[in-house]
Amino acid sequence: MPPISLPDLIAAGIVGLVVIIMVLVWLTNRKTSAEPYENVTAYDGIEALMHRSSEEGKALLLGMGDGFSGQNTSLGDSNGILVERIVLGRSVFNDQPTRIFSGDGALACISQLVVHGAYKNAMASELFQPENNQLSGVNSFAWMAGLLPELARDGDTGLILSGTLRPEHMLAADLAERQQLPLVAATGSPNAQAAFFASGSLVTLGEDYYLPTVGKHNRNAYQHQAKTMNWLRIVLAVVLIIAALLKLSGVLS
Amino acid sequence: MNNLDLLLLLAGLVLSLMVFSYLLGDTLLFGIAMYTLVGATAGFTVLVLVQKVIMPMVITPLTTFPKSSVWLELATLLAALLPIFMIFKKSSRVAGISLGFLGGVVTAALIVGVSRGTLVPQLLSIVDAFDPSRMTTAGLPNWSGIFEAFMMLAGVLAVLFAFHHRKTKQKQDSLAPSWLDGLTGFGQIFIGITFGAIFVGLFSTGLVALIAYVQYLVDFVRLW
Amino acid sequence: MLAAFFFQPYTAPYLGLVLNWAIIVSSVALLVAIASLVVIHIRFIVKGRKGFLYSIVLVVAFLVTLGLGWYSGLDDPAYLAGIRAILVPLENALMALVALVLMSAAVKIFRVRGWSILTVSFGLSALVFLFLNLGFLRFEGNPGMSQVVSMIQRLPIVGARGLLIGVALGALLMALRVLFGQEVERE
Structure with missing residues (x-):
C-alpha cells in the first residue's frame, strides 16, 4: 500500500492545528466579551438593507451564488446559507418576503429547508411561499441570467449577493446601480472581489467573507x-x- | 451551409443582440434573452443528468441486480429517491437527511481541498523560495532571488495581518498609528496591486469576448 | 469522510462509493430544483403574474431543448450544434457586456470609493498591467530593465498568495465549525 505523502501529512497537521486553536478559543471565551471585535463593514451593510426593507415595505433580493455541490465552480461553500439564516431570521414578518435565488440544485433545496425553518421558528409557517425561493439557473451564467430580470422589476429595496460569485456577476452590480438599489456582495473568490471592488457596492475583502455577522446577530x-x-x-x-x-x-x- | 444552420445562426445573432439591448436600458428584450438562456440550459442539464448520471449510476445497476450487492443497490436507490420528497413537501425531513449527507461530504471535501490543495502548496512555495540553491548563482549571491524571497514572505504576512481583527474600543483608542496600522497599509498595497492585475486580466478576457462577438457579426454579414 | 480523504491510500474504495452517492444526491437535487423552477413559472403563467411573458419564454426554451434532445439523443451532432448555436453567442455577448461594464466601473472607482491606499494601488496596478499586457513596456535590449519588468509582473503573486492563504484559513475554519455545528448562534 502506498505511504501517505508529506503534503497530506502537513495538511492533516494544519487541520489539527485549526481544531486545537478553535477549541482553546472556545474554552477561554465562553462568556460574551464586553469589548467585541469590529464587525465586517460589508455585513453591516446587510443590516442597513434589512432595516430599509422593513421600513419601506419592499422586498429584499438574496442571490446565493452557484457553488455548493461542486457541479459548477465551487464545492462546499455554505456561507451563503448562513447569511440566509441570519437575514431570514429577521425578515419573516416584513411586508414583502425576501426573495432568494440559487444557482445550484442542492443549494436551492437546502435553502428551501432553511427558509421554511425560519418561518416555522417564527410560528408563521402559513406565510411561507416556496416560489420566493427558487433555482434561478443551473450554472454561473444562467444563475445571473435568471437573477437580472428579477432585479429589473420595481418594488425591491436592495440586493445581497452571498456565496460563490464570479467576475461576470458584475453585471448584477451594474444593473443594481442603474435601478438605484444598494448592493452588498459577499464572496470568498479573489477574482470576484477584484471585480466587485471596482463597482460601488459593499464587498467583502479576503477572508472577511467567512465572518458573517449582522449587527448583534x-x-x-x-x-x-x-x-x-x-x-x-x-x-x-x-x-x-x-x-x-x-x-x-x-x-x- | 443548409437552411437549418442559417436559421440557428440567425437565432443566436438575434438573441445576442437582445443581450446588447441592455446598454440601451431595455429590459424586455434583455429579459427574453436571459430567460431563453435559463430555459435552454435547464433543459440540456436535465438530459445530461438523466442520461449520464441517473441511468448509468442508479437504473442500470438495478438491471444486474443478482450480480451486485443488495445493500449497495438499496443504498444507491435510497440516495436517489430521498431528495425527490422535496417535490411533494417543501420542508421534507426525509429529503433533509440526504441533503445533510451531501452537506457533510462537500464540507469534508472542502476541508481537504483548501488544506491540501491551497494552503500546503502556497506555504511550501513561500518556504521553497529560501532554498540556498536559489539564492546563489555560480557561487555569487543572486540578489533578485534573495529580494523576491524576502519580499514574498514580508508581503504575504502583511496581507494576512491586513485582515487582523481589532476590538472596537482598541481601534477608537489608538490615535497614533501602531505597528499593525503600518503592516495593514503595507498589506493593502499588495492587495491593491493584486486586485488591479486581476481586474486587467478580467477586462482583457471580456475584451477578447467582445472582439470575438464583433467577428461573429462580421462573419454573419459576409455569409448573408 | 475527512479521515478517508486524508488517508486515501487506505480508504479509496469506500471513498469512491460515498462520492458516487454524493454525486447521485446532488444530481437528483438539481433535477428536483429544475422541476420546481419550471412548475413555479407554469404557475406564474396560469396566474398571469406581471412579466409572465418571461415565464413563457423560459418554459418554451426548456421544453424545446428537452424535447429535441430526448427525440434526437444527447450525442446527436445536429442537436449539440443547435445548442451551441444558441448558448455560445448568448454567453459571449454577456461576457462582452461584462467588459464594457468593467470599463465603466474602472473609470468611476475613485469617485465611488475615494482615495485610499487600496484604491490608489489598485488604480496604479491596473494602469501598469494594462500597459504591460498591451506590450507597450518592452525592454528587449536592456536586461536590467527586463528583469525589473518581470519582477513587477510577479508582484501580484504576493498579494494573491496572501489572499488565498487567508481565504483558505477562513474557509477551513468555517467548514470545521459547520462540521461541529458551531457555524451560527442558536437563537
Missing part, C-alpha cells in the same frame, strides 16, 4: 471565529518565518 459565533483567525494568523506567521530560516540554513531539505 450571530455576534458570539463571529467573536470566536475572529479571535481564532487572529491566533491562526500569528501561529502561521511564526511557523512561516521559522520554516524560511530553517530552509535558508539548510536544515530543511
Whole structure:
C-alpha cells in the first residue's frame, strides 16, 4: 500500500492545528466579551438593507451564488446559507418576503429547508411561499441570467449577493446601480472581489467573507471565529518565518 | 451551409443582440434573452443528468441486480429517491437527511481541498523560495532571488495581518498609528496591486469576448 | 469522510462509493430544483403574474431543448450544434457586456470609493498591467530593465498568495465549525 505523502501529512497537521486553536478559543471565551471585535463593514451593510426593507415595505433580493455541490465552480461553500439564516431570521414578518435565488440544485433545496425553518421558528409557517425561493439557473451564467430580470422589476429595496460569485456577476452590480438599489456582495473568490471592488457596492475583502455577522446577530459565533483567525494568523506567521530560516540554513531539505 | 444552420445562426445573432439591448436600458428584450438562456440550459442539464448520471449510476445497476450487492443497490436507490420528497413537501425531513449527507461530504471535501490543495502548496512555495540553491548563482549571491524571497514572505504576512481583527474600543483608542496600522497599509498595497492585475486580466478576457462577438457579426454579414 | 480523504491510500474504495452517492444526491437535487423552477413559472403563467411573458419564454426554451434532445439523443451532432448555436453567442455577448461594464466601473472607482491606499494601488496596478499586457513596456535590449519588468509582473503573486492563504484559513475554519455545528448562534 502506498505511504501517505508529506503534503497530506502537513495538511492533516494544519487541520489539527485549526481544531486545537478553535477549541482553546472556545474554552477561554465562553462568556460574551464586553469589548467585541469590529464587525465586517460589508455585513453591516446587510443590516442597513434589512432595516430599509422593513421600513419601506419592499422586498429584499438574496442571490446565493452557484457553488455548493461542486457541479459548477465551487464545492462546499455554505456561507451563503448562513447569511440566509441570519437575514431570514429577521425578515419573516416584513411586508414583502425576501426573495432568494440559487444557482445550484442542492443549494436551492437546502435553502428551501432553511427558509421554511425560519418561518416555522417564527410560528408563521402559513406565510411561507416556496416560489420566493427558487433555482434561478443551473450554472454561473444562467444563475445571473435568471437573477437580472428579477432585479429589473420595481418594488425591491436592495440586493445581497452571498456565496460563490464570479467576475461576470458584475453585471448584477451594474444593473443594481442603474435601478438605484444598494448592493452588498459577499464572496470568498479573489477574482470576484477584484471585480466587485471596482463597482460601488459593499464587498467583502479576503477572508472577511467567512465572518458573517449582522449587527448583534450571530455576534458570539463571529467573536470566536475572529479571535481564532487572529491566533491562526500569528501561529502561521511564526511557523512561516521559522520554516524560511530553517530552509535558508539548510536544515530543511 | 443548409437552411437549418442559417436559421440557428440567425437565432443566436438575434438573441445576442437582445443581450446588447441592455446598454440601451431595455429590459424586455434583455429579459427574453436571459430567460431563453435559463430555459435552454435547464433543459440540456436535465438530459445530461438523466442520461449520464441517473441511468448509468442508479437504473442500470438495478438491471444486474443478482450480480451486485443488495445493500449497495438499496443504498444507491435510497440516495436517489430521498431528495425527490422535496417535490411533494417543501420542508421534507426525509429529503433533509440526504441533503445533510451531501452537506457533510462537500464540507469534508472542502476541508481537504483548501488544506491540501491551497494552503500546503502556497506555504511550501513561500518556504521553497529560501532554498540556498536559489539564492546563489555560480557561487555569487543572486540578489533578485534573495529580494523576491524576502519580499514574498514580508508581503504575504502583511496581507494576512491586513485582515487582523481589532476590538472596537482598541481601534477608537489608538490615535497614533501602531505597528499593525503600518503592516495593514503595507498589506493593502499588495492587495491593491493584486486586485488591479486581476481586474486587467478580467477586462482583457471580456475584451477578447467582445472582439470575438464583433467577428461573429462580421462573419454573419459576409455569409448573408 | 475527512479521515478517508486524508488517508486515501487506505480508504479509496469506500471513498469512491460515498462520492458516487454524493454525486447521485446532488444530481437528483438539481433535477428536483429544475422541476420546481419550471412548475413555479407554469404557475406564474396560469396566474398571469406581471412579466409572465418571461415565464413563457423560459418554459418554451426548456421544453424545446428537452424535447429535441430526448427525440434526437444527447450525442446527436445536429442537436449539440443547435445548442451551441444558441448558448455560445448568448454567453459571449454577456461576457462582452461584462467588459464594457468593467470599463465603466474602472473609470468611476475613485469617485465611488475615494482615495485610499487600496484604491490608489489598485488604480496604479491596473494602469501598469494594462500597459504591460498591451506590450507597450518592452525592454528587449536592456536586461536590467527586463528583469525589473518581470519582477513587477510577479508582484501580484504576493498579494494573491496572501489572499488565498487567508481565504483558505477562513474557509477551513468555517467548514470545521459547520462540521461541529458551531457555524451560527442558536437563537
